[in-house]
Amino acid sequence: MQYTTEPIRKTPTWVDAAVAPPIVSQSQLKLGLPRVKSTxxxxxxxxxxxxxxxxxxxSGTEVSDYTKLIISRHGMVLWTDYLSSAILQMTGNDLFSAVACxxxxxxxxSPAxxxxxxxxxxxxxxxxxxxxxRWLLCLTATGQLCTWDVTHQACELSSISISPLLRVAQVGPSEESHSAPALRDIRIQKNGTPLVITSYHQAFAYNKDMRCWLRISDAWHIISELWGSGSSLIEQHPLGWLSTALTMTGSTDATxxxxxxxxxxxxxxxxxxTLSHIENQLAVxxxxxxxxxxxxWxxxxxxxxxxxxxxxKVEELCQWLMGPPYV
Known part of the structure; x- marks a missing residue:
């Protein structure tokens, strides 16, 4: 058996498409791959x-293919590392940093x-x-979402499909490609809950206890008297941020x-x-x-x-707030 020394993909000096593994072509859900940039x-x-x-x-013209990672502060290099595969995505905070290749x-x-x-x-x-x-979220090209608690080195969500959010079930069996809602924003809350916003004016969160996606906001509440209420700062006011983000993404849904x-x-x-909207906001x-x-709320x-x-509803709410034995 002969082995070739040629790289799988010769990276140009600026940008190139990432090489998709065979499993992507076989998947029912295929997300666009990020570009491989030189920097x-x-x-x-x-x-x-x-x-x-x-x-x-x-680039592929170099003697060997590798990626150099540099972490700096005020122009001063804190640490570096070398990887054998091109880096596509990077993220980090005060607790850790991570790269996807x-x-x-x-x-x-670690920070050091x-x-x-x-x-x-x-x-x-x-x-x-x-x-x-302490949370890290990753979404793959086949629509599988994973989250990890990096501090405790534990998996919170493993290979959760986002197919329900993109309405894959509404597409009949066919080899042809079909358009789907675009992913506008994906992030993770401080409590480990992933949030996904689509171009259909909808926002979703995954409930790990119920093991299902919940549609936490959509255009159906747009005529609510309190639609758009709240601050746009996500850390302190995630509901207000969601409302602002949905308004900015626009909508292509008939709702x-x-x-x-x-x-x-x-x-x-x-x-x-309006009443339904308030009840939904309380649950979210x-x-x-x-x-x-x-x-x-x-x-x-x-x-x-x-x-x-x-x-x-007032009686039911009072009983619920008082807790057992009234509930």
Whole structure:
């Protein structure tokens, strides 16, 4: 058996498409692969100063193919490392930094540059890599989402498919490609809950206890009197940030027109949708661990119940707040 010394992909001096593993072509869901660039830079928020991650993917004209990772602060190099595969994505914070490579691997470092784990090997090429506090999130080219607790070196979510979010079940059996909602934003909360926003004016969160995706916001509540309420800062006000993010992404879903038509034909629809919107926001605040926003929406809810004279819901809410043995 003869082995060739030629690289699988000769990287040009600027940009090239990542090499997709065979499993991607066989998958029902195929996400676009990130480009392999000669240089990538990403700023990490540190306690006092800004730390910069920088990688250099060598071209195929070099004697050997490798990638150099440089972590610096104020122009001073803190540490470096060399990898055998091109870096596609980078992320980091005060607790750790991580890079995702073209060979479907992830390397995690401590703030001082110590490797916290051996190289993580995935089933396909990473297309999204993001972090928050001790959590690391990765989405692969086949639509598999994984999250890890880096501090405790534990897996929180393993190979969770995002197919339901892209409406794959609505596509019939066919070899032809079909358009789907675009992924506008993917991030992870401080409590480890992943958030996904699509171009259909919808936001989703994964509930690890129920083991399912929850649609936590969509265009159906757009006629709510409280739509768009809240701050746009995600760390302190994730619900307000979601509302702002959904508005900025726009919408290509027919739900918008349906709810507007309903509002014109039924004058009472707005009040009912507003109450439903508040109840949804309360449930989402609990899921995302946003205590401040939960208190704010609870006040909205109490005032709305009094305005609508919903006696049964008021009694149920009071029993729920009092807890056992009333619930």
């Amino acid at each position: 990538l830079m990403k700023k990490m928020s540190a306690e006092r100063t800004t730390t910069v991650m920088e990688c250099h993917n060598t 073209e060979d479907a691997s992830i390397v995690i470092y 540059g110590r490797r916290l784990l051996p190289t993580i090997v995935l089933e396909s090429t990473p297309v999204v890599l993001t972090s928050n506090d 918008n027109q349906s709810i507007l038509t309903l509002a014109k034909s039924d004058p009472e629809a707005s009040g009912t949708i 605040a609990l899921l995302l661990g946003s205590i401040k926003e939960y208190n704010e 609870m006040l909205y809810y109490a005032k709305r119940l009094a305005k609508e004279n919903c006696q049964s």
